[in-house]
Amino acid sequence: MVVRSNRPGFRRWLAAVIVAAPLALLAGCTLKEYPQSSLNPHSDYAWIIQHLLNQLVFWVLIIFTLVQVLLIYTVLRFRNRPGAPEPEPVHGNTALEIAWTVAPAIILALIAVPTVMAIFKTQGAAPKDALEIKVVGHQWWWEFQYPSLGITTASEMHVPVNKAVVMDIETADVIHSFWFPVVGGKRDAVPNHTNHLFFTADSIGTFPGQCAELCGISHANMRMKLFVQSASDFDAWAASQKLPPNEPDSTTLAGRGKQEFANGACVGCHTINGLSEGTIGPNLTHFGSRTSIAGATYENNTDNLAKWVAAPDKRKPGTLMLNLGLNPDQVTALVAYLQSLK
Amino acid sequence: MATTVATAHAPAESQTGLWSWITTVDHKRIGAMYGTTAFIFFLIGGIEALLIRIQLMKPENTFIGPDVFNQLFTMHGTTMIFLAIMPLSASFFNFMIPLMIGARDVAFPRLNAFSYWVYLFGAIFLNLSFVLGGAPNTGWFGYSNLTSTQYAPGHGVDFWAIGLQILGVASLAAAFNFIVTIVNLRAPGMKMMRMPPFVWMTLVTSFLIIFAFPVITVALVFLLFDRFTGTNFFVPAAGADPLLWQHLFWLFGHPEVYILILPAMGIVSEVLPTFSRKPLFGYPVVVYSGIFIGFMGWGVWSHHMFSVGLGPLADSFFAITTMMIAIPTAVKIFNWIATMWGGRLELKTAMLFSLGFIALFTMGGLSGFMHASPPADLQQTDTYFVVAHIHYVLFGGAIMGIFSGLYYWFPKMTGRLLNEGLGKVHFWSTLIAMNLTFFPMHFVGLLGMPRRVYTYAPGMGFDTMNMMSTVGALLLALSVLVFVINFLASIRGGKVAGNDPWGGASLEWAIPSPPPAYNFASLPEVHSLDPLWHKESREAALASNQMRGPIHMPPNSHWPMFSAFGMTLMMSGMIFGWFVGIPGLLIMLFSIYSWAFEPCA
Numbered sequence: 012m013v014v015r016s017n018r019p020g021f022r023r024w025l026a027a028v029i030v031a032a033p034l035a036l037l038a039g040c041t042l043k044e045y046p047q048s049s050l051n052p053h054s055d056y057a058w059i060i061q062h063l064l065n066q067l068v069f070w071v072l073i074i075f076t077l078v079q080v081l082l083i084y085t086v087l088r089f090r091n092r093p094g095a096p097e098p099e100p101v102h103g104n105t106a107l108e109i110a111w112t113v114a115p116a117i118i119l120a121l122i123a124v125p126t127v128m129a130i131f132k133t134q135g136a137a138p139k140d141a142l143e144i145k146v147v148g149h150q151w152w153w154e155f156q157y158p159s160l161g162i163t164t165a166s167e168m169h170v171p172v173n174k175a176v177v178m179d180i181e182t183a184d185v186i187h188s189f190w191f192p193v194v195g196g197k198r199d200a201v202p203n204h205t206n207h208l209f210f211t212a213d214s215i216g217t218f219p220g221q222c223a224e225l226c227g228i229s230h231a232n233m234r235m236k237l238f239v240q241s242a243s244d245f246d247a248w249a250a251s252q253k254l255p256p257n258e259p260d261s262t263t264l265a266g267r268g269k270q271e272f273a274n275g276a277c278v279g280c281h282t283i284n285g286l287s288e289g290t291i292g293p294n295l296t297h298f299g300s301r302t303s304i305a306g307a308t309y310e311n312n313t314d315n316l317a318k319w320v321a322a323p324d325k326r327k328p329g330t331l332m333l334n335l336g337l338n339p340d341q342v343t344a345l346v347a348y349l350q351s352l353k
Numbered sequence: 354m355a356t357t358v359a360t361a362h363a364p365a366e367s368q369t370g371l372w373s374w375i376t377t378v379d380h381k382r383i384g385a386m387y388g389t390t391a392f393i394f395f396l397i398g399g400i401e402a403l404l405i406r407i408q409l410m411k412p413e414n415t416f417i418g419p420d421v422f423n424q425l426f427t428m429h430g431t432t433m434i435f436l437a438i439m440p441l442s443a444s445f446f447n448f449m450i451p452l453m454i455g456a457r458d459v460a461f462p463r464l465n466a467f468s469y470w471v472y473l474f475g476a477i478f479l480n481l482s483f484v485l486g487g488a489p490n491t492g493w494f495g496y497s498n499l500t501s502t503q504y505a506p507g508h509g510v511d512f513w514a515i516g517l518q519i520l521g522v523a524s525l526a527a528a529f530n531f532i533v534t535i536v537n538l539r540a541p542g543m544k545m546m547r548m549p550p551f552v553w554m555t556l557v558t559s560f561l562i563i564f565a566f567p568v569i570t571v572a573l574v575f576l577l578f579d580r581f582t583g584t585n586f587f588v589p590a591a592g593a594d595p596l597l598w599q600h601l602f603w604l605f606g607h608p609e610v611y612i613l614i615l616p617a618m619g620i621v622s623e624v625l626p627t628f629s630r631k632p633l634f635g636y637p638v639v640v641y642s643g644i645f646i647g648f649m650g651w652g653v654w655s656h657h658m659f660s661v662g663l664g665p666l667a668d669s670f671f672a673i674t675t676m677m678i679a680i681p682t683a684v685k686i687f688n689w690i691a692t693m694w695g696g697r698l699e700l701k702t703a704m705l706f707s708l709g710f711i712a713l714f715t716m717g718g719l720s721g722f723m724h725a726s727p728p729a730d731l732q733q734t735d736t737y738f739v740v741a742h743i744h745y746v747l748f749g750g751a752i753m754g755i756f757s758g759l760y761y762w763f764p765k766m767t768g769r770l771l772n773e774g775l776g777k778v779h780f781w782s783t784l785i786a787m788n789l790t791f792f793p794m795h796f797v798g799l800l801g802m803p804r805r806v807y808t809y810a811p812g813m814g815f816d817t818m819n820m821m822s823t824v825g826a827l828l829l830a831l832s833v834l835v836f837v838i839n840f841l842a843s844i845r846g847g848k849v850a851g852n853d854p855w856g857g858a859s860l861e862w863a864i865p866s867p868p869p870a871y872n873f874a875s876l877p878e879v880h881s882l883d884p885l886w887h888k889e890s891r892e893a894a895l896a897s898n899q900m901r902g903p904i905h906m907p908p909n910s911h912w913p914m915f916s917a918f919g920m921t922l923m924m925s926g927m928i929f930g931w932f933v934g935i936p937g938l939l940i941m942l943f944s945i946y947s948w949a950f951e952p953c954a
Contacts, residue, residue, distance in 0.1 A: 046814070049801055098696045102632055196732050203592070231805075308810075
């Protein structure tokens with residue numbers, strides 16, 4: 012049923028035309044235009060998927076073309092025209108029917124083998140020297156812990172380039188799904204389960220990701236960012252994250268903000284090392300070093316932060332962060348303090 | 354309750370008035386009520402889809418908020434599956450099966466009425482949630498533990514769970530009824546392998562229903578216990594594994610997909626031979642493929658769960674079983690094309706929709722093949738790629754098949770033809786709008802847009818394709834409007850059809866359109882698979898229009914409706930309180946008692 016030839020040159024040419032043409036079109040969709048694309052692999056894991064997808068697309072396009080051309084040709088050729096002969100009452104043809112049972116079976120075998128190989132390759136044991144990151148899904152933000160480095164952060168995951176990382180994925184409440192398309196497929200965070208995912212990122216850059224499993228009202232706002240950094244940049248980041256939090260002078264605006272934070276309800280939910288131990292919301296020890304806030308939904312700048320602290324529910328529907336009814340002075344002070352936590 | 358005795362001079366269809374519809378046990382009237390009700394819910398589900406599309410037409414749109422959005426996509430899915438496609442199929446089962454097998458009615462006419470009324474009341478109950486504190490908002494799949502009282506306070510999830518239980522009763526009763534009808538009431542000489550393919554697919558679908566619905570029933574009972582009595586079937590804090598829900602749900606949910614698509618495949622297998630003037634190519638293989646699809650549908654449920662981390666062995670197993678389903682599906686498609694090969698194709702609207710079914714269902718099948726491969730699926734699952742896939746299967750497949758069946762059997766049902774000109778406008782506008790709506794979703798999904806998000810950021814590259822989908826959805830609404838106009842105009846003013854407007858092969862074309870209440874004046878004898886296409890068997894079939902004595906038809910009864918009403922009331926008491934539930938229970942018990950002792954001659 013499929014155009015086949017023993018000449019490897021011909022097959023390669025066919026594959027090139029059939030796969031490369033549409034994929035080139037999609038690959039033309041660069042990360043600049045489509046930052047969350049699953050078709051621009053930037054890790055070993057994502058490449059395994061991409062190779063498999065190429066094979067799938069190859070067969071799918073052949074079958075698609077075959078069926079649609081056959082269908083349209085049949086309709087045009089045998090449409091009722093004046094003088095068309097009375098059809099022969101054919102009831103079937105065993106040889107033909109066996110042929111089109113076996114042909115799909117062969118194609119399926121051809122795709123099942125690489126599929127199973129890819130499954131075992133991507134779900135086996137992670138490389139031993141892989142950097143471990145514990146990922147915890149919360150309604151509606153992601154927490155990232157680096158147990159070997161003693162770092163806890165939120166919404167922004169940093170990994171070194173060309174080094175294996177393994178994620179232990181858990182949830183604090185409902186099911187979420189961890190997904191950075193550029194580095195590979197998604198993996199759910201399921202209560203009472205710890206799932207694993209590992210990859211080695213192969214290019215430096217910043218890539219968006221987001222929760223892929225319906226997890227409640229602000230599911231759409233449960234976003235995150237992946238920073239793939241050079242080894243030295245990553246080490247520098249890790250070193251800065253391990254430092255104790257900035258201690259602003261109590262006479263400055265930031266110092267007043269610290270007082271507001273320490274005396275207010277903030278401490279119930281947020282940790283700032285040495286100051287508070289709340290675990291419901293993100294760890295804020297180095298909040299000022301992050302580029303985004305509120306589950307990577309908004310850029311981390313003074314304006315956004317002020318609006319967020321003043322009325323979180325207006326910026327992110329359903330958020331568990333309380334509207335504390337702060338006055339503008341308190342907001343300004345808190346913003347100054349949070350931004351000082353580099 | 355007098356027995357209706359029909360004679361050649363006094364046919365029984367002279368009943369009119371609202372009460373005659375409420376008490377009817379005539380499979381044709383019940384079929385018409387199923388069809389009308391389901392089509393209204395198809396329109397409601399469509400409006401929900403339009404609101405979703407308007408919200409998503411541009412990034413950061415504020416047309417509707419996230420809470421309403423989640424309610425809309427939950428109700429869109431639930432409505433289209435349980436309140437539109439399934440009952441539209443049931444409408445064809447009801448109207449056509451007795452006619453196609455040469456029977457006077459279904460095996461249990463009053464149970465048949467009961468199924469319809471339970472469906473109607475269950476559907477109304479489910480939709481009441483919109484005005485009684487908010488519709489369910491956890492998706493049509495209702496993944497635990499998002500459905501727990503902790504994360505879903507309020508009654509939305511209760512309406513959903515109880516509503517599905519009520520609807521399950523309707524589906525189960527109907528499925529048992531059709532199995533018994535098909536097995537026992539076939540005309541003399543109609544062996545199993547002489548049944549029209551649509552009858553076969555109805556039989557397979559009915560078996561799928563009676564095995565699949567108990568599974569979801571158990572899951573929903575667990576959920577309702579959790580929500581109403583504080584048990585911990587799905588409460589992780591008490592050590593529960595929420596994946597239990599996913600296994601139970603998809604063990605039901607995947608056969609459910611075939612419950613939705615097999616009837617449409619049956620319709621296509623009727624329409625193609627008729628308009629090709631050629632018998633179905635490889636009838637036994639088409640039938641066995643349908644059975645094989647139904648059977649294999651039980652071994653693939655975890656392909657909905659590749660991302661939950663079942664381990665490489667389970668993923669490999671379910672990948673291979675899922676791919677195997679592609680084989681009978683491919684066989685069917687090639688057999689359909691071979692049916693047309695060498696034929697004389699009359700491209701009537703019914704035929705066009707069947708051709709559309711083949712073209713679009715193939716695309717849905719191929720995208721399904723793409724996520725049968727777990728590593729690829731891990732990029733595709735929970736994105737718009739899967740939204741594209743299910744709509745090619747359920748709109749391009751099930752709905753196109755249902756429209757094909759409507760154009761094909763409308764003349765039999767009403768005695769009049771649907772307008773062919775408007776029908777062709779309807780077909781081409783549906784085909785174009787459908788592809789405009791759903792084709793871009795493949796790409797927006799692969800480019801990283803998750804499903805079930807009420808908003809997306811600008812600069813992600815999602816804008817243009819979402820706008821295309823929204824424009825397509827609005828066009829799709831217009832194409833449905835064309836059908837509605839055609840339907841309303843043709844039902845009164847359409848061309849008179851006569852017994853057999855298409856030159857069909859099966860028994861329903863031997864009798865008048867619309868058929869008399871008793872269908873066949875005397876039971877036909879069947880000598881072949883295509884009785885009306887063979888000289889002798891055609892005469893035998895047409896002889897069934899000759900009256901050979903009085904006909905006993907079952908009397909009307911209002912107890913099925915009251916039983917259904919009482920049952921719905923009883924179950925809604927879980928939400929509204931004992932003062933609704935207890936009267937409901939009493940009405941139900943009294944009605945069932947009266948039903949059981951009703952003289953039925």
